[in-house]
Amino acid sequence: MSVLREPHQIGDVIGSMTEQTTSFARSDGLALGNSRTARIILETEWSGTALGNPRDWPNALLVTLRLVLNTTQPICLWWGPDLVNFHNDAYEPMLGNRKSDAIGRRARDLWPDVWDDVSPLVEKALSGEATTLYELPLMVTRNGYREKTNWTFSYSPVFDDDGHVAGMVNIVMEVTETVTTRQKLSEAYAAAQEHIRVQQELVEQREALQAELSHRMKNTVAMTQAVVSQSLRHAKSIEEAVDAINGRLVALTHAQDLLVKDSAQRAWFRDVVERTLEPHRDHGHRFHLQGPDVVLEGPQALGLTLAVHELATNSAKYGALSVEGGTVSIDWSLDGHKLSFAWKENGGPPVVPPSTTGFGSRLKDRIVPGYFKGSGKTVFEPDGVRYLLTGQLVVDETQSAPSLQAEGFP
Amino acid sequence: MRILVVEDECLLAMNLESMLGDLGHLVVGSAGNRQEALSAANEADLAFVNVRLSDGATGPEIAEELRAAHGVTVVFTTGSPEMVSDDGAEVVNKPYDEEMIASAVDHAAAAHRRKLRAESLAEIRGPAAAI
Incomplete structure (x- = not known):
């Protein structure tokens, strides 16, 4: 329990700070912030679902949600035995056309196509162990066209008010630029190497040509010499x-x-x-x-x-x-x-x-x-x-x- | 000295033959390729061998056969001195004059005599060593 005391205290401090500084609208009583996804959460009818009325949600879920929703780095949160999906605005590009009804769905229903691949990482997170996957490629449509992107994912456990693992967060960092830059660098390096190789080949060709020219020149001079000396030798x-x-x-x-x-x-x-x-x-x-x-x-x-x-x-x-x-x-x-x-x-x-x-x-x-x-x-x-x-x-x-x-x- | 000229450029061969004749040597043959060179090898003490012949850079190979099978001492002639590996043979760069040829013959002839002396000594000592 002592482990959980501290986060609680820090949460309280941050809570009082936000009240003083940004003063999120408390009309909903949840203080989730003003993001698109926060509003969707507020507009969602939760009472018939496994999570029940948000007013009864555990403090740990609310605190984690506030963190997730007010972060500009893409994060999704899967909570409860059903792993109910929440995510922030920044995460929307990851969802593609799943975006419209993603909030509140079970993670396995939201991601049926990749579930087999993801579930071992999820199991690990739920057992308390975090995993990070670096620079995974992903085709994403976010600017009106499909593009190749790269992301580093970390699957980490999320704890409930009693200190038990109650879900997981997937914190995502886009590394497209890093990967692209590195690829470009490596292509540039390969191009430079190729350039050097071609240069060396040209130098060798030129040297061979010069050697050949020198040989022919000497041979020509030798022929000339023979013609001259033989002609002189026999001339009247x-x-x-x-x-x-x-x-x-x-x-x-x-x-x-x-x-x-x-x-x-x-x-x-x-x-x-x-x-x-x-x-x-x-x-x-x-x-x-x-x-x-x-x-x-x-x-x-x-x-x-x-x-x-x-x-x-x-x-x-x-x-x-x-x-x-x-x-x-x-x-x-x-x-x-x-x-x-x-x-x-x-x-x-x-x-x-x-x-x-x-x-x-x-x-x-x-x-x-x-x-x-x-x-x-x-x-x-x-x-x-x-x-x-x-x-x-x-x-x-x-x-x-x-x-x-x-x-x-x- | 009895000398063989291995040179496929006939004009150069003839000019070299003239020079050697003027220097008082006997040209026992003029060859443009390996086969002609080896058939005339037995009568020669020295051979002037051009490195690049019409069938490629076969000069060094011919030289090796002339040395090994016929005891001929070789002088290379070449317009590409870098193509001659340093095997102790005398090398005359093209174009050459009579003086260069004369000096090459002198060196090669001395080397040839040393080799003959060493061989005859080995023959004398051979049986003694066996006893």
Whole structure:
């Protein structure tokens, strides 16, 4: 009993304070306050119910009701053996469409759909033990639309005037904002992590690209160096060497232009030949190209360029391209991976085989065939020079042709 | 020195062959891939092996086979020095000149002779140790 003395005394004190300060209307004699739900309670006809006339309600129920009804935090109070429902205005959103006749109903009738879940907590509260459930999700309509909300519930016992558990209160705190903020934070964190990951990937890609560029640049310089030193080594004069070097480097650059258009560094056979012949095109129809669509990997494209460049340069000096009306037939074919290429000049001056062979001859007869793992041969036929190159087409199985198509190739 | 050149860029291979020839060495073969390299390996003391060949970064694998099965001492050539793991082999970065090639051959030749001496000593000591 001594436990209950104190609450009684405090209740009395608060009672006298409210009388002095807010002076709730006492016309009803219950002093429940002016809230919507307080008025509903007053308007409800209780005499036929289990709780009976409010004038006979135990002091503990009235005190608890005053507390509940005048609190802005959502609270419901279930009282008596039938667990009769009371709640405050703040609790109304929790009720949704049950709101209209919720006061005075038995809790199990009010919440039939969740009763099985709730009843263990209710039993615990009625046995004197409180439970708190944190941040439970709940769809609520309170602003004209359904929204996702989160609530922390605590089920606590409520005692009667004699100190026995006579019911329970469910004190609810809305934590939607806390949960939403945390979710947003965690989403922002995940987004930031993803951003960092993408950044790192970009950095790695850029580093890989730089390494690749550096590799290609060094390789190009090494090729240039080889062209220069080999051209010089076999030249009869500096002037001749300069011309030869310039011509070869320009041809390699043109082939390189074709290769960089394709992400996989490949080019069409026909494009390589045509690009290399470009400097030798004048008004006439000098070149007859015929052959299937063949895709060349980078090194083979460079090799083909070097051979065609040497042939065209020689022809412009001594062969069919040195005279009006001279023509060149260029034919290639592919049989499986076996590739053959033929250059045949017509309509030029009588052919005189050269007395010495320079780097140009070595290029087309020895070096270029190396790119094709095959052989090359120049025949000085009286009616025009013939060059034959046979070898293997290198096919990178990891690449597919479509990217060439996408780059605007035929 | 008898030297094998493993380089699929034929123009570079030819230029390296010229340099080695000028330096007084004998180029016993020029290979563009693993198979060609291994078939010419028996006649070589040293091999210049390009790291990235047309079939991928197979240079180091070829080098390992050349060393293990044929006792060839390897010098790597590469435009990507970061791709060569530090296994004690001589590395020449592309582009290179004759001086760099000459110095690489000298170092590799010295290493090759040390290895041969160590092997012959092991042969002499081998039976003795057995007794």
